[in-house]
Amino acid sequence: MPDTSSLSSLIEALRRLPGVGAKSAARMAFHLMQHDREGAVLLARSLEGAARAVKHCQRCHTFTESDICNTCLDTNRDASQLCVVETPADQAAMERTGAYKGLYFVLMGKISPLDGVGPKEIGIERLLARVAEPQVREVILATNFTAEGEATAHILAHMLKSRGIQVTRLSRGVPIGSELEYVDLGTIAHALEDRR
Amino acid sequence: MPDTSSLSSLIEALRRLPGVGAKSAARMAFHLMQHDREGAVLLARSLEGAARAVKHCQRCHTFTESDICNTCLDTNRDASQLCVVETPADQAAMERTGAYKGLYFVLMGKISPLDGVGPKEIGIERLLARVAEPQVREVILATNFTAEGEATAHILAHMLKSRGIQVTRLSRGVPIGSELEYVDLGTIAHALEDRR
Numbered sequence: 001m002p003d004t005s006s007l008s009s010l011i012e013a014l015r016r017l018p019g020v021g022a023k024s025a026a027r028m029a030f031h032l033m034q035h036d037r038e039g040a041v042l043l044a045r046s047l048e049g050a051a052r053a054v055k056h057c058q059r060c061h062t063f064t065e066s067d068i069c070n071t072c073l074d075t076n077r078d079a080s081q082l083c084v085v086e087t088p089a090d091q092a093a094m095e096r097t098g099a100y101k102g103l104y105f106v107l108m109g110k111i112s113p114l115d116g117v118g119p120k121e122i123g124i125e126r127l128l129a130r131v132a133e134p135q136v137r138e139v140i141l142a143t144n145f146t147a148e149g150e151a152t153a154h155i156l157a158h159m160l161k162s163r164g165i166q167v168t169r170l171s172r173g174v175p176i177g178s179e180l181e182y183v184d185l186g187t188i189a190h191a192l193e194d195r196r
Numbered sequence: 197m198p199d200t201s202s203l204s205s206l207i208e209a210l211r212r213l214p215g216v217g218a219k220s221a222a223r224m225a226f227h228l229m230q231h232d233r234e235g236a237v238l239l240a241r242s243l244e245g246a247a248r249a250v251k252h253c254q255r256c257h258t259f260t261e262s263d264i265c266n267t268c269l270d271t272n273r274d275a276s277q278l279c280v281v282e283t284p285a286d287q288a289a290m291e292r293t294g295a296y297k298g299l300y301f302v303l304m305g306k307i308s309p310l311d312g313v314g315p316k317e318i319g320i321e322r323l324l325a326r327v328a329e330p331q332v333r334e335v336i337l338a339t340n341f342t343a344e345g346e347a348t349a350h351i352l353a354h355m356l357k358s359r360g361i362q363v364t365r366l367s368r369g370v371p372i373g374s375e376l377e378y379v380d381l382g383t384i385a386h387a388l389e390d391r392r
Contacts, residue, residue: 004246004249004250004259004260004261005261006242006245006246006248006249006250006261007246007250007259009242009245009246010242010243010245010246012242013235013238013239013241013242013243014213014239014242016228016232016235016238016239017210017224017227017228017235017239018223018224018227019220019223019224024215026285027214027215027285028213028214028215029246030283030284030285031213031214032212032213032243032246032247033246033247033250033259034304034305036212037247039209039212040243040244040246040247041243041244041247042209042212043209043210043212043213043239043240043243044239044240044241044243044244044247045209045240046202046205046206046208046209046210047206047209047228047236047237047239047240047243048236048237048240049202049205049206050200050202050203050205050206050225050228050229050236051228051229051233051236051237051240052202053200053202054200054202054203054229063200063203063229064200065200065201065202087226088226089222089223089226108230109230
């Protein structure tokens with residue numbers, strides 16, 4: 001791009017977004033400057049607003065703008081169940097099912113030894129304090145079914161069970177609507193093992 | 197995502213970036229809020245700075261922060277040649293070759309009848325006024341070799357030639373470093389036709 005330092009700065013700043021490389025950043029900057037300056041200003045204000053207002057719920061650690069999030073404050077929810085998820089997006093997916101009425105604990109990450117993220121870094125102390133509250137009867141581990149998500153679930157299960165807490169895990173199995181022929185073999189093997 | 201209106205606004209605003217859908221926008225917002233608030237604030241400031249400072253060069257219409265861009269002001273450049281490109285990114289690519297020492301005219305778009313973009317919308321009047329200046333001897337059409345870029349070149353060539361201006365087009369041909377076996381047939385056919 002030509003001699004505009006503010007445009008170069010914008011392209012540099014856009015590259016901090018995950019999945020955005022040099023060419024995408026230049027394309028985004030060009031689009032905003034040429035076709036959507038209003039969008040650029042709106043995005044700037046949204047970024048500033050979110051950076052200022054968004055904090056973590058003191059109970060479940062999800063994103064919220066209050067001290068305690070609406071889900072944790074909802075007295076209609078079943079306080080005996082605590083579902084552990086990796087991110088607010090995973091929590092949102094659980095909510096969209098409409099099949100869960102308990103509370104959450106959001107790790108805001110996953111255990112990943114290669115990245116130096118251990119139980120301490122994902123707030124295991126806060127989770128242990130939370131599950132120590134007397135109303136919690138069951139902890140449902142809903143971390144992702146990836147290598148790191150499975151490892152996280154494994155480690156958390158070990159630590160929670162050793163404190164006498166009932167721990168369950170989302171079942172592995174064949175996704176609804178799929179044909180066995182097209183399902184990966186590991187999934188079929190797990191579905192066979194966990195048959196009911 | 198949970199009950200944070202500023203986070204929802206941020207996700208909505210990120211979707212205005214080209215190529216960013218709902219899931220990418222949520223992932224970007226999550227990343228910025230959880231891991232890079234400094235980046236969020238930096239991006240906000242860059243967006244505001246660029247939206248305020250970036251304007252169009254009064255001569256070549258590229259992005260600049262002055263009235264006339266540095267390229268147009270450079271008296272060492274050959275004012276007898278005017279290269280017409282679609283975008284500042286294309287101009288930057290031409291500059292990186294180091295093979296062109298003339299001036300530019302940046303269309304900031306391309307003729308695209310299906311999108312209602314005709315010669316008028318890409319500033320044909322400004323281009324005609326620019327090439328009417330006596331020092332311009334040759335207009336080099338360097339629009340892209342896509343259907344719309346070719347159509348743009350074709351229409352511009354027609355309008356410029358009818359005013360007695362010498363018009364050339366970047367040559368079509370086989371890219372440097374490629375093997376004929378892997379080059380598409382249309383390109384080989386054009387390279388044969390334009391052989392020299």
